[in-house]
Amino acid sequence: MKVRSLSRHPVLWVAAVLSALTVLWLGLGAPVSLVTQIAIYALYGVGVNLLVGYTGLVPFGASVFFGGASYAAAFLLLSGVGNEFAALALSVLFSILLGLAIGAIILRRKGLYFSLLTLAFSQIAFEIAFKWTSVTGGENGIQGIPRINFAKDTSFHVFVVVTVVVAMWLIWRLAHAPFGRVLQAVRDNEQRASSLGYNVYLVRLGAFSLMAAVVGYAGALLTVMLQGVYADNLSWQHAGDSLLMTVLGGVHHFLGPLWGAIAFIILENRLSALTENWWLMFAPVLILFALLSPEGIHGLAQRMTRRQRWTLTDNAIPPRPHAIEPYESAALAIDATRPLLETRKLSKNFGSLVTAREIDLQIRPFVLHSIIGPNGAGKTTLYNMLTGVLPVSGGQILFEDRDITNLPIHARARLGISRSFQILSIFPNLSVFENVRVAVQAQRHGLGGLFFDAHGITALNDRTWSILDAVGLVERAADLGAELPHGAKRLLEIAVTLAIDSKLLLLDEPLAGLAEADRVVVADLIKKLSEKHAVLLIEHDIDRVLAISDRISVLHQGRIIADGKPADVAKNPEVVAAYLGASRGSEAQVRPTVERLSRVPESRLLDAQGVAAGYFGSTVLSGVNLAIHEGEAVALLGRNGVGKTTLLRALTGSLPPTAGTVTFNGTTLNGLKPYQINRLGISLVPEGRRLFPNLTVLENLQLAMRPGGIGIAEVFELFPRLRTRQKARAENLSGGERQMVAIARALVVPSKLILLDEPFEGLAPAVVSEVMEALVKLRGKIAMIVVEHHAETVLTIVDRAYVLVNGAVAFEGAARTLAEDHALQARLLGVVQDDASAAVARQAIA
Structure with a gap:
């Protein structure tokens, strides 16, 4: 290890700081026991931070182990167990067993419930210690505990400092060991860690038990130091002391608990000498740190040196090899003549809502098999059943002829089923290299090795470099996942998906939010991967799906309506109907024809120029221009996933545009809050309705009413059905109601423009007719933007239409023009049938 690196080693800092404090205290003639206490509480905080910083679990009651081991050490020493060393060792063993018992119970819960359960166990222990006077001494505790090997405080202090430094070194090694790296992966993204094959519950139980061991050792040391033990350390008043020290020092920094312990104990010692109400003086210090430096004392020091980053681990990665071995797929050995995965009558329902209906599907090796379908078809539900995220309601899932229907997520991953997610799912606070390495480890090494360096396992490193090279991320290996641009994050997610020796890749919208150049790169990579794996792809970019797929299955309303080669599927009448909403019998009667505006009004109400927007660095909208005039009805059309809802969110301020300007009635909306935009006269009718379920119809409307909006009587005239249902709670209404x-809620405010997001979704034809009639009555009185998946449903009642393709406007013009041009509809909204049509669609975007 280089001298420069050694000087920065956090454990060396622990030794140096505790030694310096010791020399200072002895020089001042002060009792060294205060520094001993600092060392003990620093270890107590480091143990707690093993959960908080490395796994994301927050224990409010870690004191159950601190106090429990304190009593265990006292009982052992009083029973003549031998000496302090034996008592300390047995106290740690007791604490581990207690941690396993408590953890097995409370780790079934997460978040606030986990935190409160730890506090509950601590309070139970306090009640026992405080009231079982005959055994624990009650309020007076147990005193006069012998200290056989450390007659002087100085010799015991040296022992404490040495063992605390050693314990912290072991924890630092643990953080860099295979097990420790998995802890950090679970902290960052539990779902992703589980999808790689890690049993998250057992990982957390192991971390919880290790925390118990470290905290228990600190508690036992305190008993030996005080030569007594008291119930106060178990009480709720002191249960959060260690957590407070950790947060004060910096929860995302290895040395944070040390700085927190020093500040807390010295301030407590000095302030309590001045007043018994010392918390009145200490609490403002905590408030200031919480407001001004959430990363604590360590974070404040980093901010002053402008080098802010987490220091829970080293930020280095293993050296890049001179020659990187080409990536080889584990799937090459499978039998290409037999289906790799098969579903038989696979079904899923949520109560009365059926999202998958007896799906029969075969996925073969070395085939790029795509799943397409309109919004709500059940595509992601299918993926969640295949990977074990959702239990099935009926049917079977077979993988390599093995029934995996009831296997948990991590067990399926170990068989070679891996997936990417619709919303990017990586480990943001791990480096690009570590993102992939921890995935490789899941299949090839597991959790083995608690204290040797995970980056020293050559075979895992070599495999990691091979995968990074395959996806083109070698040069970004040292970057944090969170710092990558969106396109690189997609490549990283695919790399993580490959890393578990995948046989079947389930890719859920890998092109979502990518710029065109990134789409080309990712699509080419997926096509190459299908030559060495089975690939099941969900994607909304239909043009590209048709271009790269070997086979396509179409889901609609939870069932497969077509399955075969891309050219055959694109021509299937049922598929065309699913995408374009072709008239079928009774549906024709719910599409009234209205007299459209003869010309576009001169008064422009809303003007959006060059609007770009996306999520978490992605690009969903790119340079969108949109104009709405007073009293005008406009349809916003496009396939699912092209950015229609994103555009509505950008207009209402819930998703601030990253570029472009939006003006409404002469006022620039950029930078305004959603409620400010609403008060200017823009109201959103969101997809899914989002009513207040426990309020009645009338209460929902009254809550939204403002002067200038329509009255309740006008609402009932517009929707007569609501008059009889006005006292019904929203949760008891039908979907149409x-x-x-x-x-109506959007109208009772003084709205000049209402944005309707899929207003006809999931409604019966008769109800669609009622809603449409209401919209027709509103024409000319209020401007409307209607987002709709099926063009034929809405084009008859609007004046103009915009069509989005991959986040850009591909068509802008009269609704009549689009309604009468079925070929244009097919190109922009349906399943593209040939390369020439795809080229036309792309030219429309350019």
Whole structure:
């Protein structure tokens, strides 16, 4: 190890700081026991930070182990167990067993419930210690505990400092060991860690038990130091002391608990000498740190030196090899003549809602098999069943002829089923290299090795470099996942998906939010991967799906309506109907024809120029221009995933545009809050209605009413059905009635423009007719933007239409023009049938 690196080693800092404090205290003639206490509480905080910083679990009651081991050490020493060393060792063993018992119970819960359960166990222990006077001494505790090997405080102090430094070194090694790296992966993204094959519950139980061991050792040391033990350390008043020290020092920094312990104990010692109400003076210090430096004392020091980063681990990665071995797939050995995965009558329902209906599907090796379908078809539900995220309601899932229907997520991953997610799922606070390495480790090494360096395992490193090279991320290996641009994050997610020796890749919208150049790169990579794996792809970019897929299955309303080669699927009448909403019998009667505006009004109400927006660095909208005039009805059309809802969110301020300007009635909306935009006269009718379920129809409307909006009487005239349902709670309404309330809620405020996001989704034809009639009555009185998946449903009642393709406007013009041009509809909204049509669609975007 280089001298420069050694000087920065955190454990060396622990030794140096505790030694310096010792020399200072002895020089001042002060009792060294205060520094001993600092060392003990620093270790106590480091143990707690093993959960908080490395796994994301927050224990409010770690004192159950601190106090429990304190009593265990006292009982052992009083029973003549031998000496302090034996008592300390047995106290740690007791603490581990207690940690396993408590952890097995409370780790079934997360978040606040986990935190409160730890506090509950601590309080139970306090009640026992405080009231079982005959055994524990009650309020007076147990005193006069012998200290056989350390007659002087100085010799015991040296022992404490040495063992605390050693313990911290072991924890530092643990953080860099295979097990420790998995802890950090679980902290960052539990779902992703589970999808790689890690049993998250057992990982957390191991971390919880290790925390118990470290905290228990600190508690036992305190008993030996005080030569007594008291119930106060178990009480709720002191249960959070260690957590407070950790947060004060810096929860994302290895040395944070040390700085926190020093500040807390010295301030407590000095302030309590001045007043018994010392918390009145200490609490403002905590408030200031919480407001000004959430990363604590360590974070404040980093801010002053402008080098802010987490220091829970080294930020280095293993050296890049001179020659990187080419990536080889584990799937090459499988039998290409047999289906790799098969579903038989696979079904899923949520109560009365059926999202998958007896799906029969075969996925073969070395085939790029795509799943497409309109919004709500059940595509992601299918993936969640295949990977074990959702239990099935009926049917079977077979993988390599093995029934895996009831296997948990991590067990399926170990068989070679890996997936990417619709919303990017990586480990943001791990380096690009570590993102992939921890995935490789899941299949090839597991959790083995508690104290040797995970980056020293050559075979895992070599495999990691091979995968990074395959996806083109070698040069970004040292970057944090969170710092990558969106396109690189997609490549990283695919790399993580490959890393578990995958046989079947389930890719859920890997092109979502990518710029065109990134789409080309990722699509080419997926096509190459299908030559060495089985690939099941969900994607909304239909043009590209048709271009790269070997086979396509189409889901609609939870069932497969077509399956075969891309050219055959694109021509299937049922598929065309699913995408374009072709008239079928009774549906024709719910599409009234209205007299459209003869010319576009001169008064422009809303003007959006060059609007770009996305999520977490992605690009969903790119340079969108949109104009709405007073009293005008406009349809916003496009396939699912092209950015229609994103555009509505950008217009209402819930998703601030990253570029471009939006003006409404002469006022620039950029930078305004959603409620400010609403008060200017823009109201959103969201997809899914989003009513207040426990309020009645009337209460939902009254809550939204403002002067200038329509009155309740006008609402009932517009939607007569609501008059009889006005006292019904929203949760008891039908889907159509909820939609009527949602539209009425947007009208009872003084709206000049209402944005309707999929207002006809999931409604019966008769209800669609009622809603449409209401919208027709509103024409000319209020401007409307209607987002709709099926063009034929809405084009008859609007004046103009915009069509989005991959986040850009591909068509802008009269609704009549689009309604009469079925070929244009097919190109922009349906399943593209040939390369020439795809080229036309792309030219429309350019």
